[in-house]
Amino acid sequence: MTTIAVTTKSEPILELEGVGKQFGSVIALRDISLHVRPGTVTCVLGDNGAGKSTLIKTLSGVHQPSGGTYRIEGEEVNLSSPRDALGKGIATVYQDLATVPLMSVWRNFFLGSEPTRGGPLRLIDVRRAKEIARKELLAMGIDIRDVEQPVGTLSGGERQAVAIARAVYFGAKVLILDEPTSALGVKQSGVVLKYVVQAKERGVAVIFITHNPHHAYLVGDHFFLLNRGRMIEDWERDEVSLDALVKAMAGGAELESLAHELKSLGGEVAEAAQEEIAEMRETQL
Amino acid sequence: MSTTTTPTATSPPARDERVAQTASLARLLRRPELGALIGAVGVFVLFAVVDQTGQFASLHGLARWSDSAATIGIVAVAVALLMIGGEFDLSAGVMVGSSGLVLGLLVTELYVMMWPAILLTLVFAAAIGAMNGWLVVKTRLPSFIVTLATFFSLQGLNLGLTKMITDTVRVSGIDDIPGFDSARAVFATDFWEPYKFRIAVVWWIGLTILATVVLARARFGNWITAVGGDANAARNTGVPVARTKILLFMFTSMSAALVGIMTALRLRSVQAGQGVGEEFTYIIAAVVGGCLLTGGFGSAIGASVGASVIGMAFIGIAFAGWNTDWSFLFLGVILFMAVMVNTIISRRASGGRG
Ligand SMILES: Nc1ncnc2c1ncn2[C@@H]1O[C@H](COP(=O)(O)OP(=O)(O)O)[C@@H](O)[C@H]1O
Ligand SMILES: [Mg+2]
Numbered sequence: 001m002t003t004i005a006v007t008t009k010s011e012p013i014l015e016l017e018g019v020g021k022q023f024g025s026v027i028a029l030r031d032i033s034l035h036v037r038p039g040t041v042t043c044v045l046g047d048n049g050a051g052k053s054t055l056i057k058t059l060s061g062v063h064q065p066s067g068g069t070y071r072i073e074g075e076e077v078n079l080s081s082p083r084d085a086l087g088k089g090i091a092t093v094y095q096d097l098a099t100v101p102l103m104s105v106w107r108n109f110f111l112g113s114e115p116t117r118g119g120p121l122r123l124i125d126v127r128r129a130k131e132i133a134r135k136e137l138l139a140m141g142i143d144i145r146d147v148e149q150p151v152g153t154l155s156g157g158e159r160q161a162v163a164i165a166r167a168v169y170f171g172a173k174v175l176i177l178d179e180p181t182s183a184l185g186v187k188q189s190g191v192v193l194k195y196v197v198q199a200k201e202r203g204v205a206v207i208f209i210t211h212n213p214h215h216a217y218l219v220g221d222h223f224f225l226l227n228r229g230r231m232i233e234d235w236e237r238d239e240v241s242l243d244a245l246v247k248a249m250a251g252g253a254e255l256e257s258l259a260h261e262l263k264s265l266g267g268e269v270a271e272a273a274q275e276e277i278a279e280m281r282e283t284q285l
Numbered sequence: 286m287s288t289t290t291t292p293t294a295t296s297p298p299a300r301d302e303r304v305a306q307t308a309s310l311a312r313l314l315r316r317p318e319l320g321a322l323i324g325a326v327g328v329f330v331l332f333a334v335v336d337q338t339g340q341f342a343s344l345h346g347l348a349r350w351s352d353s354a355a356t357i358g359i360v361a362v363a364v365a366l367l368m369i370g371g372e373f374d375l376s377a378g379v380m381v382g383s384s385g386l387v388l389g390l391l392v393t394e395l396y397v398m399m400w401p402a403i404l405l406t407l408v409f410a411a412a413i414g415a416m417n418g419w420l421v422v423k424t425r426l427p428s429f430i431v432t433l434a435t436f437f438s439l440q441g442l443n444l445g446l447t448k449m450i451t452d453t454v455r456v457s458g459i460d461d462i463p464g465f466d467s468a469r470a471v472f473a474t475d476f477w478e479p480y481k482f483r484i485a486v487v488w489w490i491g492l493t494i495l496a497t498v499v500l501a502r503a504r505f506g507n508w509i510t511a512v513g514g515d516a517n518a519a520r521n522t523g524v525p526v527a528r529t530k531i532l533l534f535m536f537t538s539m540s541a542a543l544v545g546i547m548t549a550l551r552l553r554s555v556q557a558g559q560g561v562g563e564e565f566t567y568i569i570a571a572v573v574g575g576c577l578l579t580g581g582f583g584s585a586i587g588a589s590v591g592a593s594v595i596g597m598a599f600i601g602i603a604f605a606g607w608n609t610d611w612s613f614l615f616l617g618v619i620l621f622m623a624v625m626v627n628t629i630i631s632r633r634a635s636g637g638r639g
Contacts, residue, residue: 062296082524100514102581103507113525114504122504166522218550 011074013038013205014090014174019068021054028054032068036174037221041196041206043216043247046226052209055226058188059207060092061085089173095180098163101152105144106133108151109166132169140165140198157188162194168202175199176207181215192221198285213245215285224248305430306601316573318587320626324573325594326620332601341604348480354596355489356544358589359565361570362489362496363540365588368531368571371513371580372421374537376413376435377567381560383439384410384545387449389456389555399464407542408590413439414538415555417529440561447557457554465550472543473551485547489589496585509533516583570595573623577614587599 012035021029029051036042046052049197056061058070061079072088079085097107105133110129116122133147142161144154158237160180165176177196181189196219200206210216216223225233225248229260233248299487333342340346360377363441367374391402417435420430431457447454472488475481502505507531511519520526541560549555572578573594598615600610 009367019600082521094517094521094523097515100511100518100581102514103510107510108365111507114507116504121499123498123502123503124504124507126502260358 010037010039012036013073015069015071015074016065017057017069017071018068019058019065021051021058021063022066023137027073029058032231033232034224034234036205036207038173038205039200039203041200041208041219041226042220042222043210043220044214044224044226044246045206045210045213047211047249049228050226051229052226054161054177054213054229056092056178056207056209059085059174060090060176073102089171090176091167091170091172091174092176092178093160093163093167093180094178095183099151099159100148104148105137105151105162106130106147108162109133109136109147109169111166113170136169137162140168140195142195145198155188156184157191160184160192164192164199168199168204172204174205174207176209178209179211180208180211181212189215211249213242213249214261217245218241233274295555301607316592317582317584317627319458319575320623321587321590323575324623324626325400325590325597328594328597328601328619332597332605335442335605336601336631337606338604341431344480346600348477348482348603349601350593350596351486352596353599354589355483355485356547357570357595358592358633359485359492359544360487360537360563361567361574361588361592362492362538362585363533363537364567365574365576366496366500366509366570367537368568368578369513369578369583370387370465370509370530370533372427372530372533373432373568374417374534375429375432375564376417376439377432377537377541378560378562378564379436379439379443379550380410380413380538380541381545381563382443382558383413384542385549385555385559386443386456386557387461388449388546388549390446392411392459392462394450395563397538399462399468401463405469406546407539410538410545411535415531416536417538418534418553421529421534422527436564440558441558452556454557455554459549460553468546472547475540485544488543489592493589498583503639505529505532520558566595566616569620572620572627575627577627591623 014036016032016034019029019032020027034042034044034056044052044055054063058065061082061084064078064080070079071077072090077088079088079090085092100111103111106129110133114124115129115132117125121247125142130147134144137144137147140161140164142158144158151162154162160177164175164177164180180192180196184192186189193215196206196208200219200221208219221231221237223237223245225232225235235245329342329588335344336346338346341350364374387409388402388406388618391397391405392399397405411486415436416426417432420431422425426430447456472484474484478486498506500509506566508524509517511522511524512529516526543562545555548559570591571583571588573591574589575582576588577582597617598619599609599612602612602615
């Protein structure tokens with residue numbers, strides 16, 4: 001899959017400049033600069049504790065930055081809440097907190113923005129809602145037989161897809177995905193990655209948070225690497241290979257040193273372990 | 286719609302048909318009130334069989350048990366919405382007494398006229414409900430605890446204030462107040478001679494329909510299910526979680542007040558201990574009707590069917606000539622069976638996942 005990154009160098013829709021975030025004495029983010037363009041997938045990679053979640057919470061209005069500037073479409077902003085961010089076109093899909101399992105697909109699709117027919121009870125236009133939900137999901141390539149079925153009966157990947165389709169339909173200009181593939185198997189991850197590309201092709205700026213360089217490399221146009229709260233790498237797609245990306249991730253380097261260590265121990269156990277590590281690296285997808 | 290076609294050689298359309306059929310069967314099994322309906326039919330047949338008066342399965346019997354079911358059902362419907370919204374209200378029972386007392390004291394001690402007093406009583410109930418909701422949302426304590434505290438506080442106030450003001454444990458003489466007759470005609474009269482159905486039944490059916498429409502079709506109904514199903518997900522999609530929960534607590538308190546007002550007008554006096562203990566009857570009706578204790582799933586019609594089961598049991602046990610003490614044992618068994626059935630149904634509803 002070759003992503004023809006037609007980087008027309010359009011204006012960034014979202015920009016951070018020298019942003020930091022402190023929780024008391026804990027410095028979670030330090031001097032972060034980042035820009036995101038419409039119709040691209042921007043990957044933010046980093047190990048556990050690197051500050052990925054803090055970064056997206058800052059982007060989505062959950063946290064207010066301790067310093068630096070945050071610009072949306074060139075204008076400096078101060079987001080007070082996730083609702084505020086949503087109003088400015090920034091939608092966030094949190095891994096397990098995106099859909100209500102016992103509610104039907106169409107109800108989840110429109111949750112919080114139900115189309116009503118007016119009147120004192122503000123009744124939902126159910127026919128229209130179901131029709132739109134089915135159509136929009138299909139447009140994203142998600143074929144759900146029965147939009148009346150509870151979201152809880154869908155697979156993890158499909159659930160993420162519903163959340164993504166919803167954000168795209170409601171006009172998200174920036175779509176932030178918090179580790180959407182981390183809890184999924186290979187096939188399901190593939191499903192979600194497909195929707196990431198779909199959203200991008202519809203002109204959305206996608207910010208894809210992950211600790212899996214293989215997933216990132218499949219869809220990414222731009223890669224940022226976070227480590228201990230700092231942005232340590234900033235690569236365009238043509239500046240980096242998958243191998244380099246894997247190595248740059250702390251995990252890659254650590255696995256290698258672990259392999260060396262084991263080699264020095266010698267013996268069959270070490271050999272088996274080395275093989276396993278090699279295999280792990282190959283099949284991390 | 287079971288058109289059993291004999292399998293033909295080329296049958297791709299037959300396969301499609303089967304998919305559709307499974308879907309509608311699954312949809313039926315997903316209905317929360319299914320178990321309650323089956324149970325209600327069973328309970329009706331049981332009491333029709335053991336009946337000693339020959340009246341249970343007649344309009345006379347219906348008028349009797351629907352009266353009992355209505356006073357439970359009016360509050361149970363609101364309690365069901367609250368439970369679907371993920372919360373409990375243990376103060377719903379005592380609120381029946383509190384609001385009756387507020388009404389009684391307003392008209393007998395402060396000489397407020399009947400209709401303004403009824404309005405003030407509903408405002409009082411809304412305020413208590415709003416306080417319950419606000420405390421639950423702000424403190425993030427379980428509503429079980431918050432409303433238990435409200436329950437005991439109100440019970441203490443009911444007894445303490447009533448004794449202090451009237452020197453007895455009841456407020457009486459409310460039938461001398463201007464507006465009593467018209468209020469009674471609206472809240473506490475009966476209709477359809479010679480059976481004498483209670484007007485409360487009409488209120489009950491009306492509230493059930495309203496709650497059902499809201500739950501299934503209104504935007505607010507969507508929010509109720511969402512805040513009970515997953516408050517975080519609801520918040521992330523922009524649902525006003527706190528407002529939704531507070532409104533549900535207010536609706537519950539006001540439904541209890543409605544029953545309090547009805548009871549006061551009907552008996553022409555109010556006992557300080559009125560309503561205490563009923564909070565669990567409402568929860569039983571809601572659970573029998575398919576509400577999950579974990580929230581996010583249930584039905585208003587179900588709660589009304591649950592209230593009918595309880596009403597039939599209360600009246601049926603009396604009609605069978607049994608000691609009415611047995612009715613609590615009956616409620617216990619019914620509750621247990623309902624929880625078992627509902628657990629199976631909800632597992633099927635979520636497709637065996639999560
Ligand atoms: N609300 C908070 N209060 C204090 N420390 C926090 C808070 N949120 C995150 N941190 C700290 O910031 C660092 C980065 O965390 P996080 O952004 O969750 O990393 P990641 O998502 O990359 O795993 C961690 O050391 C974490 O303990
Ligand atoms: Mg994280």
